[in-house]
Amino acid sequence: MAPSAQPLPPSVSDEKYANVKWEELGFGFVRTDNMYVAKCSFGESFQEGKIVPYADFEISPCSSVLNYGQGLYEGLKAYRTEDDRIILFRPDQNGLRLQAGADRLCMPYPSVEQFVSAIKQVVLANKKWIPPPGKGALYLRPLLFGSGPILGSLPVPEFNFTVFACPVGRYHKDNSGLNLKIEDKVRRAFSSGTGGVKSITNYSPVWITMIEAKKQGFSDVLFLDAATGKNVEELFAANVFIVKGNVVTTPELSGTILAGITRKCVIELASDFGYKVEERVVPVEDLIDAEEVFCTGTAAIVTNIASVTFKDKKTEFKNGEGTLASKLFKTLVDIQTGRVEDTKGWTVEIDQC
Amino acid sequence: MAPSAQPLPPSVSDEKYANVKWEELGFGFVRTDNMYVAKCSFGESFQEGKIVPYADFEISPCSSVLNYGQGLYEGLKAYRTEDDRIILFRPDQNGLRLQAGADRLCMPYPSVEQFVSAIKQVVLANKKWIPPPGKGALYLRPLLFGSGPILGSLPVPEFNFTVFACPVGRYHKDNSGLNLKIEDKVRRAFSSGTGGVKSITNYSPVWITMIEAKKQGFSDVLFLDAATGKNVEELFAANVFIVKGNVVTTPELSGTILAGITRKCVIELASDFGYKVEERVVPVEDLIDAEEVFCTGTAAIVTNIASVTFKDKKTEFKNGEGTLASKLFKTLVDIQTGRVEDTKGWTVEIDQC
Known part of the structure; x- marks a missing residue:
């Protein structure tokens, strides 16, 4: 070149x-x-x-x-x-x-x-x-x-x-929600590492478990924190949210997970919809106990998680029509594709002259 | 190309x-x-x-x-x-x-x-x-x-x-032994990560602390384990050994440090010299308490560590003539450069025909 x-x-x-x-x-x-x-x-x-x-x-x-x-x-x-x-x-x-x-x-x-x-x-x-x-x-x-x-x-x-x-087109092929494996051995990031930035060094090191999970029929992997192995962090390239009652919870930004831009939008939109939004440490048990789970990312936008499997135990969640994820997805895509007026100032039109 | x-x-x-x-x-x-x-x-x-x-x-x-x-x-x-x-x-x-x-x-x-x-x-x-x-x-x-x-x-x-x-030529410019900073915040590798293999992802993420240490006048950085922050792991690109009395100790290979080839040779040579060689977890205190400390690597070969500084406290070690490091360096370089007969079968001559 x-x-x-x-x-x-x-x-x-x-x-x-x-x-x-x-x-x-x-x-x-x-x-x-x-x-x-x-x-x-x-x-x-x-x-x-x-x-x-x-x-x-x-x-x-x-x-x-x-x-x-x-x-x-x-x-x-x-x-x-x-x-x-x-x-x-x-x-x-x-x-x-x-x-x-x-x-x-x-x-x-x-x-x-x-x-x-x-x-x-x-x-x-x-x-x-x-x-x-x-x-x-x-x-x-x-x-x-x-x-x-x-x-x-x-x-x-x-x-x-x-x-x-x-x-x-679509990032995840599963239209009916993702089936995640909660990875119990391989961690994605550690405190003082590069998990909080979009460093190329965060990605290929976890392919080994992505490949294994896909072979086992899972859509993607959900990683736990390296310090304790007890708290939920993020997917390969998406943030995770859980919903229980009127509360939406997502792992806090403590340096090991990516500060997703879709994550930031979803926090604001869920709050607009009247939900209480919490950013905090999320133990696996809280996720398993949730009514609805979804992931967010530029590629994934907002995608329902149909199930997680942790230590061979599968837990299913509310999915599809009527979920908060489907409402967030529609709202976000309507703004992103210019189908509704952008009252947030999030979109930038490209002048074609 | x-x-x-x-x-x-x-x-x-x-x-x-x-x-x-x-x-x-x-x-x-x-x-x-x-x-x-x-x-x-x-x-x-x-x-x-x-x-x-x-x-x-x-x-x-x-x-x-x-x-x-x-x-x-x-x-x-x-x-x-x-x-x-x-x-x-x-x-x-x-x-x-x-x-x-x-x-x-x-x-x-x-x-x-x-x-x-x-x-x-x-x-x-x-x-x-x-x-x-x-x-x-x-x-x-x-x-x-x-x-x-x-x-x-x-x-x-x-x-x-x-x-x-x-x-x-020489990797470390300090002929009189290295002055290391024991890094107290940034870790190099974590369990289940890539610290045990020579992945490119292990290196640039720690430049931030290497640059800081060099600005402060240090030769290199010694990293601690990510799990506890209490045990010695390795330098940026070299393994570490400590000597006390007749015992030579080096961090064990548990997946977070590189299986150095010079490390392997030095373990064998030190044993040949009559030292007891231990591969185990090495708390910072053990290193600070040592008589001699040195590092090994393809680039560093065997180099004395003149001092380490941990939380602003500097500890000096035996250095130069008469150290085990200088004896190991000479023995190894004599084999590597063909000055003595290789009784180990470590060298490979390149046929120039």
């Missing part, structure tokens, strides 16, 4: 839509047309990057990301509305979270304005990949990583901030 | 040595001539790769290593002997450790034979970069990582096994 040799992106073609079978769209990699790349040397600040054709990176074999795992990712979505506008959902929140992660992993970072501008540029440069209304979203994947060579001692000489895009 | 377009490495020039100021050689990135690359698709096995000119990788922005941290590294050294042979030190052990890590991170891996063959090929293809006897070593850096694109769900479609090389 040589940005200087490709000064302009290919113009967005006249076709309104890319050649995608929108009805069959899942959540996986689809190659799109363009991406955004900015680089920054050690001791400097990120300057405006540029849109370049989507292509493989050229990256040093001795780069800090490949050798020492110095990288962060983000995830957010652009929707096409029924009246053909394009809207983003709280992109500033992703920009802020990337900054917190960059501080944790000792990297410089783009300003929130640069971040949001990059997102908008990538959406417009891949406009025909935004699914039709109701068929999904254009998922944006920002990456920030150490790209310069380093062996042994710091500093890392160069950093890369990239955003690429993939059209996506 | 397009292997097929570069079927043969540039022939090793007639010069015996590259243009390096060997006396000034530290431990950092130096670009050499050639590297080894092998790729493997999901569900298949690694086949023999090839030597290609050292160059940046072309890697998918959506690769599992860049997005989810799926990567391992190894480190080993090739030495040029005084009688101009080239020897490796226990490369099979690195190959085995890579396999254990690959299992943990759900990756296929090369056989030990492929691994050792790749190392030998890289050494020969960069022969002029092996320092003169006594001036350092050619450091080999094998990488195994998920190179194929993945978004959301497994499997990862492609994996990459690469080996590159850099000439290196």
